[in-house]
Structure formats: structure tokens, C-alpha cells
Amino acid sequence: MEPLKLHFDVSGSDFTCAGEASGNIKKALKEIGFSAALTRNVAIAVYEGEINMVIHGGGGQIDVEITPECISIVLADQGPGIPDIALAMQEGYSTAPENVRQLGFGAGMGLPNIKKYTDEMIIESEVGKGTTIRLKVFPQ
Amino acid sequence: MDKYFHSVRLDKDKCRGCTNCLKHCPTQAIRVRAGKAIILKERCIDCGECIRVCPHHAKIASSDSLDRLKDYKYTVALPAPALYGQFNNLNDINIILNALPKLGFDAVFEVSKAAELISEATRLFMETQAPTKPVISSACPAVVRLIRVCFPELIENMLLINAPVEEAGRIAREKAVQKTGFKPEDIGIFFITPCPAKITSFKQPIGVDKSNIDCAISIKDIYPVLLKAMEHMDESDELKAMHESGVIGLSWATSGGEASGTLNDNALAADGIENCMKILEEVERGNLDSIDFIELNACQGGCVGGSLTAENPFIAKTRLLKLRKYNPIACNHLPQKSLPDHLFCKTPIEPCDDVMKLADNMKEAMERMNKMKELIKIFPGLDCGTCGAPSCKALAEDVVRGFASETDCVFRAREELQDIDDSAALSNIIPAPFRETKED
Numbered sequence: 001m002e003p004l005k006l007h008f009d010v011s012g013s014d015f016t017c018a019g020e021a022s023g024n025i026k027k028a029l030k031e032i033g034f035s036a037a038l039t040r041n042v043a044i045a046v047y048e049g050e051i052n053m054v055i056h057g058g059g060g061q062i063d064v065e066i067t068p069e070c071i072s073i074v075l076a077d078q079g080p081g082i083p084d085i086a087l088a089m090q091e092g093y094s095t096a097p098e099n100v101r102q103l104g105f106g107a108g109m110g111l112p113n114i115k116k117y118t119d120e121m122i123i124e125s126e127v128g129k130g131t132t133i134r135l136k137v138f139p140q
Numbered sequence: 141m142d143k144y145f146h147s148v149r150l151d152k153d154k155c156r157g158c159t160n161c162l163k164h165c166p167t168q169a170i171r172v173r174a175g176k177a178i179i180l181k182e183r184c185i186d187c188g189e190c191i192r193v194c195p196h197h198a199k200i201a202s203s204d205s206l207d208r209l210k211d212y213k214y215t216v217a218l219p220a221p222a223l224y225g226q227f228n229n230l231n232d233i234n235i236i237l238n239a240l241p242k243l244g245f246d247a248v249f250e251v252s253k254a255a256e257l258i259s260e261a262t263r264l265f266m267e268t269q270a271p272t273k274p275v276i277s278s279a280c281p282a283v284v285r286l287i288r289v290c291f292p293e294l295i296e297n298m299l300l301i302n303a304p305v306e307e308a309g310r311i312a313r314e315k316a317v318q319k320t321g322f323k324p325e326d327i328g329i330f331f332i333t334p335c336p337a338k339i340t341s342f343k344q345p346i347g348v349d350k351s352n353i354d355c356a357i358s359i360k361d362i363y364p365v366l367l368k369a370m371e372h373m374d375e376s377d378e379l380k381a382m383h384e385s386g387v388i389g390l391s392w393a394t395s396g397g398e399a400s401g402t403l404n405d406n407a408l409a410a411d412g413i414e415n416c417m418k419i420l421e422e423v424e425r426g427n428l429d430s431i432d433f434i435e436l437n438a439c440q441g442g443c444v445g446g447s448l449t450a451e452n453p454f455i456a457k458t459r460l461l462k463l464r465k466y467n468p469i470a471c472n473h474l475p476q477k478s479l480p481d482h483l484f485c486k487t488p489i490e491p492c493d494d495v496m497k498l499a500d501n502m503k504e505a506m507e508r509m510n511k512m513k514e515l516i517k518i519f520p521g522l523d524c525g526t527c528g529a530p531s532c533k534a535l536a537e538d539v540v541r542g543f544a545s546e547t548d549c550v551f552r553a554r555e556e557l558q559d560i561d562d563s564a565a566l567s568n569i570i571p572a573p574f575r576e577t578k579e580d
Contacts, residue, residue: 004506023421031537032505033497036292040424047425068502104427113426 003065010050012059021062022047041117042137048110049075055100073135081127144181147201147339152176154198159525161190166413172528182495185285186337187413187438188447201336204355209244212328214320216312217245221252221393222334222443223359225456237382239369252389254308256472259388259401261301264479272297274431279303281341282438291420292491300485305331309352330355334446347485358448386468394457395442399435407433412440508540520551
């Protein structure tokens, strides 16, 4: 069957809107009937990605394709890119500015959490061009 | 008992079918059909928001009356601490407690006494049981129901200790049996309740097999008769010292009271159903793992904000602050400083999130969601409520579930009519939200 497609534009200028896309995705997964645990995992992974997009990427796009067998998520931004992906994946490594740290973000757990809560994670990034993160979660 | 018993009811004669309750229901459990509001019982969490906002007082709670006293050989009144904040110029809680027997009760047992025991049990639980953090209070029954319906993943964080009212009911019945020699079922335990969610929790308990509470009388129903019984009592010499709880017990009536009773600085308290939902979303995202304890009250201000109270919650709160001044911190303690088994919830709290599913199987649900996406594009997005659903999105959901039709939307219906009869009369009538103004 055709996958269910959802698209969200994430604003880079309004920090207070971060979390809306992940909230909508969570609601959709619940309505489709995925388990509460899977729904929570996907919601956390997308939320972390969404926050990254706002803090670092200057906004971006989230595309979700849902089938009963697989949930795939593409988080894309046109921001500064990640120079060293391995370093960025380390827990606690952060380049977040002080103003967002004061709000409790930028602990260097964003990317590691995305990996933790998904089954597949591929990061493509080019300095100066942007970052695309492809995620897959398999319900079974 | 009906699986979906609710204490929130509709007085059909008073309902005008307006959109006030529709727009305020946190779980979108209300629709308007045939000019009357209907409650979708599998979604309702009995928070009482609709009772609070209905301008026609058509939403009511099925509480008991004092007539029920005659159904029992011996009766005990359980006043919620919120009751103490309802009276102007009251300087002694004993006046209320001495007046309650005048209404026909044989005994009185303060819920705030049991609240102090629950606070102590919570502290012991947090110290000794290494629970999943943050521990979320289960004292507000509307919040318990909200978590079951909307946040089932957080059930494992819930404090599985009975609410104070249940423990108060248990002790009160035990004492009454000892004193009278009657059978437990001959004793009537009457809670004087600030909210409908508590009433539901007695009829349809979560966490216990059978509630210890037999009847619930709303604060606003008992208020006038109690006020009358309290007259001139402060001048009476017969005023017995019946008040036996301290600052911690009385604090449970207001938001932050239960959290402060944990004597843990790393606790959070939120009140108002929207705020509770925001906090639960944060917990779900893992952003509040460093907090030890979370107290949530569906009503603004805590139990004093309950929809069955008589007084404004902010005024009641100030009065309670005054009343609890110079009280001991706590007057009630657990024997041997240990966690008795009977305080723990006996039956598991089950998730109740199936109600959110669009269909029983995923394929069907996804097809319905695709259809919903199309419908949302063609609906005007005004969320006006004229269709009887709280928002355009909710109407789209109702349509795919088969509960409503696309042309329930007056704007869609108008377009359809225009297609049939493109008369000038119809075309010239443009609803105000879509009319261009001169400035444009």
C-alpha cells in the first residue's frame, strides 16, 4: 500500500515553535495505532532533530513516510553543516550557543538520543550546504 | 457498572447547544448534535472543565444528596481540605467540623489527616523504592485518566499509592466498625467533594478494586446548609476540638501542597489541565528526568479550583493559608515509619489509548488519515464549532470515522449549494470571515 506521507516546515527563526512537528507526528502515529512505546521513541527522535534544526540549521523540513512495517523520517536543513560527524555523535559534545544552553538545551545529547531511539540513522552533511538525517524505525 | 461511567452529565433542558464546552474540553470529548451537547464517554476524563465554562449551567455532576444518610446505620463525613477555604471570616476549622454532625452525620474524619499519612508514605517510597523518575502524583483522578488516555507511556512513572480520600475512607470505616459493632456495609462514608473526577473515581475506581467511599456530596450543594449550621457556633462553649491535621495536610487543597509535602526541593507542581498536558509532554520527551516528583492538578489552583466548589479558588487559597498558620507541620504519622501494604494501589493502571485510534487495523487507519488530510485542506480552518465538532481537524476525524459528514461544515454546504444553484442571491452572501474589507 501507499505510505502515508506527512510534511512539516520547521521555522528557524522562532524557537518557541520547536516541538510542534514532533507533536503532530506523535498524534498521527497514535491515531494509526502504533504502540505507545514506539510512538514515544519516534516523537523523541524527531523532537531532538527539530531542536537541532532550530538551534543550528536555521530551520528545515521534516518528511515522514509511514507504513505498518516502517516509519522513515528525513530531517533536512540548509544550515552550516557538521564538519566532524563522529565528534558530533559523541555524548556531551555540543556547539550550541550560550542562549539556548540557558534554556536547558545544548547538552550534547541530541544526535546520540536520535540514534538511541531509532533503528537506522544516516547523517549526510556538507559544510556550508546543510545536513540531512535519514531515520528508520521498524515496529517489529 | 458501565465501563465508561462518568459523573459529568448534561441537563438537556438547559443546554442550548452552544460551543463553549466544545471548545474547552481538553480531550475533545464533546460534540453538539440536535442542538444539545453530547459527551463521548470513552474520551471524557471527568475534569469538569465543561461544568466550569457552561454559561447555562447545563453541565452537572451526578453527586449524592444528604438524603442518602438514611441509607446507612452510621455515617461519617469526610471533608476535603478544600472545604475549609470556602467560608468568609472563619477563624477556626473546628466550627466546620462541629457543624457537620448537625446535618446528620454520626462522625467526621478529615481527609487532611490521611493526606499527611500519604505524604509520609510518598517520602518513604521515594527514599526506599528507587522509582522511575520523575514520579508523577496519582492523587488527581482527572490527571490519572488523562495519562491513561493521552500519555499511556507514563503510567510507569505514576505514584502507585492510594489517594488520601481512599485512605481516609478506609480508616473512617474501620473506626466506625470498632465503635458501633455494625457491619462494614452498614457504615456510610460520605466524601464532601470539590470535583466530579473524584466522584467518578469512587464509582469507577482505578488502582483499587472497590472504593472506600460510598457517597459524594459536592461542596456547593452542602455549602448553604452547612453555613446555616455553622451560625453562632464560634460563640458556643460546646465547640469540640476535632481538627487534627497540620500544615502538610491542609496544603493538599492547593496546588503545590502535595509536592511540598514530599519535603524535596526537586519537585514540580503544575495546575490547570492545559499546563498538566504541557508538563506531561515534557516528561514524555525525557526533558524532566532530573526532577524527582511531579504534582499535577487538573484544576487551576489545585482542588480549591474544583468545579464543584462554592468559592473563587484564589480567595479560598488565601483563607487556607491563614487557617493553617500556627498549625503543627503534621499531626499524623505512619506507625513504625514503614510503608504499609494497604497504601499501595492493588490493581494495575491500564492504558486507555485505544480511543485515539482511527481504526482497528493500521491499513484502514492510514487510509482514513489520508482522507483526513484532504478534508483538512478543504475545510475553512476557522475552528468555529458550528458543525458540532471542536475544530476543523476534529470534524475531519469525525467524517472519516463515520460520525459526521463533510457538509456538516456550513461553509462546505454553502459551496455545494452554489454548485447546484448559482443564483445571485446565494453568491452575494459571503460569510463575514471571508468578506473582504474596504482597506483591502
